[in-house]
Amino acid sequence: MTSSLNTPDAGGLALEAVLWDFDGTLVDTEPMWFAAEIEYVTSRGAPWLPEESRSYAGAAWTTSGQAMRDRLVEYGADPSLTAWDVYDGVTDVVVERLLAEGAPMPGVLELLELTCAAGVPNAIVSASQARLIEAGLRVIGATDMFAAVVAGPMVSHGKPAPDGYLLATRLLDVRPHRCVVLEDSPTGCESGQRAGAQVIGVPSVVPLPATRGQLRRTSLVGLTVDELDGAVRAHLDEPVPDDVNAV
DSSP, rough: OOOOOTTTOSSSSOOOEEOOBBTTTSOOOHHHHHHHHHHHTTTTTOOHHHHHHHHHHTTHHHHHHHHHHHHHTTTOOTTTOHHHHHHHHHHHHHHHHHHHHHOBBTTTHHHHEEEEEHHTTTEEESSHHHHHHHHHHHHTTOTTTTTTEEGGGSSSSSSTSSSHHHHHHHHTOOOOGGGEEEEHHHHHHHHHHHTTTTTOOSSSSSOOOTTTTTEEEOSTTTTTTHHHHHHHHHHSSSSSOOOHOOO
């Protein structure tokens, strides 16, 4: 790619890729996660409230897994229990529920069809494990619509750090400033913004406050490639975050 960062390619789209969060953006899994976390922790003798699950929505698996692990140890679990043990156990429950009742978020499949038809690559950047993402894509019939997947364990620093989104742009060989990030949580929106992308926040179970430099929609229904391209063009004159060059 030889054009400058702030000059759209002649005759083409300024938009180079769409980077999707998975849980609550692509597939309706956030309620499954909340229920699975509560079931996992409380069945082992410790309390875990719905608002605690909501507070970790979109966060790195190390963050939520460690919080649940610490709670379990506080209530008598073996101290050798790790954050990964908890995260992996909760993932087992979510995968089972996802395979039984998973569904795409409204507007997802229609937008994927539009981006694929326009030749715009899609990638997933998620805190979840690859096995859960793969299960979700099979359930919604979108296994062939993504050029790259960045699962949570693939990066050292999860959301809100920008590492996952920056890795996705490297895998796709695109420029972060020319990408749109679709997210449903404040943590994920911060991650995409720190990566230098144009963020469009679409809330699912956690409210998204208005944030400078980010766009908001109530759903993905009706969103078009032209709108995504327009969002990137408007974004090109904004300064590139320091995180883009720091990772």
